[in-house]
Amino acid sequence: xxxxxxxxxLSNGVKIPCLGLGTWKGDWELPDSAAVTQAVQTALDAGxxxxxxxxxxxxxxxxxxxxxxxxxxxxELFVTTKLWxxxxxxxxxxxxFHQSMKRLGLGYLDLYLIHWPNPVAFxxxxxxxxxxxxxxxxxxxxxxxxxxxxxxxxRPHHLDALARTWTVPPxxxxxxxxxGCVTTEVIDCxxxxxxxxxxxxxxxxxxxxxxxxxxxxxxxxxxxxxxxxLRWGVQMGFVxxxxxxxxxxxxxNADIFDFELSEEDLNTLTHLxxxxxxxxxxxxxxx
Numbered sequence: 598x599x600x601x602x603x604x605x606x607l608s609n610g611v612k613i614p615c616l617g618l619g620t621w622k623g624d625w626e627l628p629d630s631a632a633v634t635q636a637v638q639t640a641l642d643a644g645x646x647x648x649x650x651x652x653x654x655x656x657x658x659x660x661x662x663x664x665x666x667x668x669x670x671x672x673e674l675f676v677t678t679k680l681w682x683x684x685x686x687x688x689x690x691x692x693x694f695h696q697s698m699k700r701l702g703l704g705y706l707d708l709y710l711i712h713w714p715n716p717v718a719f720x721x722x723x724x725x726x727x728x729x730x731x732x733x734x735x736x737x738x739x740x741x742x743x744x745x746x747x748x749x750x751x752r753p754h755h756l757d758a759l760a761r762t763w764t765v766p767p768x769x770x771x772x773x774x775x776x777g778c779v780t781t782e783v784i785d786c787x788x789x790x791x792x793x794x795x796x797x798x799x800x801x802x803x804x805x806x807x808x809x810x811x812x813x814x815x816x817x818x819x820x821x822x823x824x825x826x827l828r829w830g831v832q833m834g835f836v837x838x839x840x841x842x843x844x845x846x847x848x849x850n851a852d853i854f855d856f857e858l859s860e861e862d863l864n865t866l867t868h869l870x871x872x873x874x875x876x877x878x879x880x881x882x883x884x
Contacts, residue, residue, distance in 0.1 A: 598831050600854055601644040605836065607768040608791040611745045613708070614675055615831050617647030618847070619797060619840030620656040629842075630659040636842040637663025641674075643851040649797075649838045650701075651679035651712055652693065657700035665702065676701065677708040679749060682716030682884055685726035690733035694742070708745045709734060710771055714755035715880050724758040735765045745769065749795075750879045753786040760790075771795035773876040774835055775805060776826055777869030780876060799826050799837040801873030808869065814862050821849060828853045829866045 598604075604614040618640040620633055633656045637648060641663070650660045657678060664674065678701065684693040698706065711730060719726040734746045747769030748759070760766070770787040772780065774796025784794055805811060806822045815822045823839070827850060830837035839850045858866070 598854060601851055602646050604647075605793050605834070607745050607793055608766070609745060609768060611707070611768070612675075613745070613769070613793060613836055614645075614647035615836055616645065616827065616850070616853075617649045617675070617677070617795075617836065617838045618645050619838040620648065620650045620660055621654045621797070621840055622656070630656075630662075632842045633659035634663040634666065635844075636847060638667050639844045639847050640851075641667040641669055643848045645847075645851060646673055647675040647677075647836075649677045649795075651710075652681040652684075652697055653679070653712065657697055658702075661700065661702040671703070675707045676703060677710065678706065679710040679712040680730060682713050683718055685716075685719050685730050687729045687733045690730040691737065694733070694737055698742075705741065706743045708747060708769060709737070709743045710747045710749045710769065711751075712749050713879055713882060713884075714748065714751045715882070717883055724761075727755070727759055728762045731759055731763055735763070738765060747771065747792065750877070751787075752783055752879060755879070756786060756790060766790055767792055769793050769795055769836075771797060771838075773798050774830065774837065775799045775801040775873060776811065776829055776866035777801060777805065777808070777873040778876060779867055793836060794834070795836040795838060796830055797838050799830055799839050805873050808873075810865055810869065814858075814865065817862075818856050818858070820853075820856065823850060824853050825858070825866070828856065828858055829863060832858055832863060833867070 598615050650656050678697045715723040737743045738746045745768045747767040749771040770792045811822050815825045841847050
């Protein structure tokens with residue numbers, strides 16, 4: 598990987614950039630729309646070409662506005678949004694997709710994801726609910742409204758259930774990934790099915806910036822801890838999605854292509870298990 602436009606080829610031939618700007622505020626309060634719009638503009642100016650949002654983030658309108666203000670051609674960008682937990686079913690999913698597209702103000706979407714596999718509203722029949730929504734995903738994909746389709750927070754048994762009825766397999770699984778949080782079973786299963794792994798929360802919790810091994814490695818390469826985390830992800834073959842509204846940090850996150858981590862350091866970062874907690878169990882979420 599030489600720059601932010603480099604990336605991976607999905608199973609259907611679509612190219613996905615190796616880093617994207619995440620736009621989740623981190624809580625359920627209404628985000629500052631102007632700040633999100635400015636963050637998108639800053640990221641695109643810094644070289645990012647991949648923006649990740651979701652219906653539940655309530656940032657789709659701000660993301661769309663930032664894209665329009667940037668002046669960058671649509672075909673140069675990769676935009677992701679997600680189906681939220683309160684929507685399942687064939688027609689309901691189609692309607693939710695078009696609502697997201699209206700908020701984004703875009704003519705097509707690069708990647709659409711089912712956000713969580715087992716939301717509380719559909720806990721008693723999540724397998725059937727996901728199958729119906731996936732049928733809508735496949736229709737929108739085949740119609741050319743979406744360039745790629747995928748899932749988020751799916752574990753192997755969720756993928757097994759979806760595989761019973763899919764005719765187009767997911768191309769992406771977006772999960773929590775950072776040094777010290779590597780769910781090997783999910784990663785191996787997803788890759789065996791031809792999926793690219795995206796990682797949200799690539800810096801874990803704030804604790805990651807105080808882990809001695811990470812601080813030492815950052816000093817060795819004259820980089821920040823954040824840059825080490827992102828470089829680790831790129832070399833491990835993940836698409837990482839750092840979020841920030843701070844211009845200096847956005848530009849810092851883009852500056853990871855002038856060095857390479859050694860195999861020893863990659864291994865150290867990969868095996869920091871337990872240092873940053875564990876991913877949320879998607880079968881026990883309360884939303």
